[in-house]
Amino acid sequence: MPSRVLKLCILLLSCLCLLWGTLLWASEASDELAGFGEGFGDAASFGDDDTSLASKPRPLGFSGSLRVPLLLYIDAAGLRSQSAKDYLKTHGEAFLDGSLLTELKLGAWNAHLQMGALRGRFQLQEAKVQYSIGDFVFDLGYMKQVWGKADTAHVFSLINSYNPTEQYYSALSPRSYVDSLKSELMFRSSWYYNDMGQLQIVYAPFFTPDVLDVNGRWAYPLPEAYRFSAPFIKAALADARPRPFSKGQYGQLGLYVTNTFLDSLDLGFAYYWGHFPTPSLSFAAPSTTTSGVTAAGGFVPGTTASSASKTMLELSYDPLHVLALDAGTTLGPVGIRAEFAYYLTPDFRGNNPAVHNNQINYSLGLDWMRDSLMLLVEMQGSHVLNPSTMSAMEFLTRRHATEHTIRAKLSNSFINNQLTLSTQVQWHIQDRGVMLALELAYRLHEDMELAWKTVYLGGHESSLYAYWAQNSYTGLELRCSF
Amino acid sequence: MRKHLCSSIQWILALILFGFIVKYTGIMQAQEVGTQTLERKALSASELILKMNESSRWDQVESTYAAVEVSLIDAAGNVGTLRLIQYGKRVDDKQSDGKQGDTIQGADAFMSLVQFVAPASLKNTRFLSRDGSQWVYLPALKKVRRVASADKNSSFMGTDFSYGDMSFDYTPEGYGYDILREELLFGDDCYVLESRVIAPKDEQYDRTFTWVSKTSFLPRKTEFYKDGAHIKTLTIEDIKTVQGHLTPIKTRMKTEATGHQTILSIKGFVYNKELPAALFSKKYLQTGAL
DSSP states (O other): OHHHHHHHHHHHHHHHHHHHHHHHHHHHGGGTTTTSOSOSSOGGGTOTTOOOSTTOOOSEEEEEEEEEEEEEEOOHHHHHHSOHHHHHHHHEEEOOEEEEEEEEEETTEEEEEEEEEETTEEEEEEEEEEEEETTEEEEEEEEOOOOOSOSSOOSSOOSSEEOTTHHHHSTTOTTHHHHTEEOEEEEEEEEOOSSSOEEEEEEESOBOOOOOOOSSTTOOOOOGGGSTTHHHHHHHHHHHTTOOBOSGGGOEEEEEEEEEETTTEEEEEEEEEEEOSSOEEEEOOTTTSOSSBOTTSOBOTTOOOOTHHHHHEEEEOOEEEEEEEEEEEEETTEEEEEEEEEEEOSBSSSOOTTSOBOEEEEEEEEEEEETTEEEEEEEEEEEESSGGGOOGGGGGSOSSSEEEEEEEEEEEEETTTTEEEEEEEEEETTTTEEEEEEEEEEEEETTEEEEEEEEEEEESTTSHHHHTGGGOEEEEEEEEEO | OHHHHHTTSGGGHHHHHHHHHHHHOBOOOHHHHHHHHHTOTTOOHHHHHHHHHHHOOGGGOSEEEEEEEEEEEOTTOOEEEEEEEEEEEEOOTTTSOOOTTOOOOGGGGEEEEEEEEESGGGTTOEEEEETTEEEEEETTTTEEEEEOOOOTTOBOTTSSOBHHHHHOOSSOTTEEEEEEEEEEETTEEEEEEEEEESSOSSOSOSEEEEEEETTTOOEEEEEEEETTEEEEEEEEEEEEEETTEEEEEEEEEEETTTOOEEEEEEEEEEESOOOOGGGGSHHHHHHSOO
16 A cells, blocks of 8 residues: 555656656757767857766656557468457457656756556556765666666566566567666665676565466466366465555665676676565465365365465465676677576475465577678576475466576568568477567668567477467557657 | 667767877978968878878877768668767877887877767767777666777678778878879868788788879778779768868768778867767666766
8 A cells, every 4th residue: 555655646646747748848849969979060059068978868868669569470370260340359469668768967966757658558567756966876766677788688687567468568678677677765875986896786575476367368278287276376476466565564675796807708696585576375274164175276176265265375475586797708700698596485394375386587699790680699598496395386487497488589670770670489489389479660761660460379289388379479569659 | 670770789989989080180290281282292102101191290189079961872772760969088198008209190199989869779888998998888787887899800780981981091101102293172182092012911901092182191982992993982072161170070981892881970079179988888888967
């Protein structure tokens, strides 16, 4: 509740800022090139006596983007059983996405407000106040904190809630990961202890778990062991998902320190103290509220799951400590990046079915470019320790104790950069699932483009991607930025 | 194109800009020009090369501040435009880790920070180059990313410059030189200097013709050849004196095979301004605040 009140206050403040920002922006529109030095012969246009060039940007910044996707989901079965008109009605989707960023700079203070819509739903993307003094920068507000040197996904950036299915809509977009995060209220202190070194400490009083859809288009299939208690699990997850926890014990603390060594190697270390982003499910002993659900979550044949069983189900988020390292360097024309994280839960031995086992998560990637051609390959891996004692609950969001996903992106531009062809392949090795994305974008105007995008999900019939195959889509998207 | 921009390619234009400024700016005191004009007769190729090197008094520059517009023009006349602000500052010898006695030359002697102004999708993207490394801050990704430098033959996306063009030396060792003739170009009396490779290796070009101003000893035009084929043409179409330094204001690079051109237009330039060292740090890269 306090979180909702706070968010409401920030929203009201945001609206006032936006209104004010719009008025100021309109009044300054004629000064678009301010500071850009129109006339050259007059060196004073840059001001020979100006000693604070970098610190005197326009006090108010105003920018944003707009996207209008028209999607058609591809479902072969649906296409056969429906007329084209009905198919379009049931499988077509159009929405308005966008964001509006207002920045106000007053000396050492900087207010930053970004609101918009994603998948057609309004969201507060970021709203923060920043104060900079010397080597320190302090931020307070709703923010998205990204840690790690990988490109497509991070293994220890855990403070914000992550929606793993958003990547299928935003595939090929550089914003894919950031758009998959939900902003969180936090306080962030950054100390730049040398030119390229940085220490960040973040405290978030609330915790919002990762999005785990159990209903709807992107629902995860529940593990077999939970088959009979699925309705109760779904009800519990649906109830828990969107609500930040306001209890004190659900706070989060993060620390990240990074620096450059030998002029060629960026190294970072991170520590996170918070909660496992996906829930644990535990069941009360059958003797106390016997209703046909076993301790492992299965249903006892011949019994009936009564409403009493709803009270048996306990959904919780395990305390979690994460120790992580990351590194980035270059080798000739190739960029190399790696992340490694150890997830330490209370179930160190892996024998408590109500608590997540410890995990190792990592990613390794490289990128290379020549002319306008860019190639990026990244592998993300995850291994649950003590896999022989894994409980069924480990499989809510994963299907194997060890999982690897390879992502490869390739893009190139043609016709004076007016036409861009991009493709992405995502291969889940153990699950044998594949995602293919292809996009052709044509620049209509300096800041406007029209794109045709197709995303296919499939692979082995038992894979998660095959389960989501009906979410494959093709569509047009109009994008502009300002 | 916007996707490419956001996905960290065109910030490399930062290198174009800074390398270009270092390479082509004739750091010549205005009062010396007149003296040199008197000496323009009977110059040998080696004397001309010496004059060209002397005219590039880059060591007199401690910092640069420039506003630049980059236009990409295809054969059909379609134009794409980028605008950016560039800051450059000489590396303090005490800060550099070079061994005693080492001197850092050319663009390596400077730290550079480039901040994009337009297009909107690139706004607030910042690029930092220092200590032989490059980082880019992409607002869309909310992080600072180390980036690799491409090989010398690789061109910057959509531009007609290659990395090799930035480090191209008009007077490298292993080349032979001749003054072919004298010509008027852009109203400037010029020597036409031919340079040709003597011991071919993997040179990007094996022969160039450079029009060198008789007064400023700045190159005004260069034609680049490889295996007899005319590859590119660089022209410095406008030069102005800024704070006593001759500075190229408008430069065009054309790829002969495609007709594609890149124009660098300097909209503002200040030499030797006091730039805080904090400009060239991760803090500024990430926050835009000093």
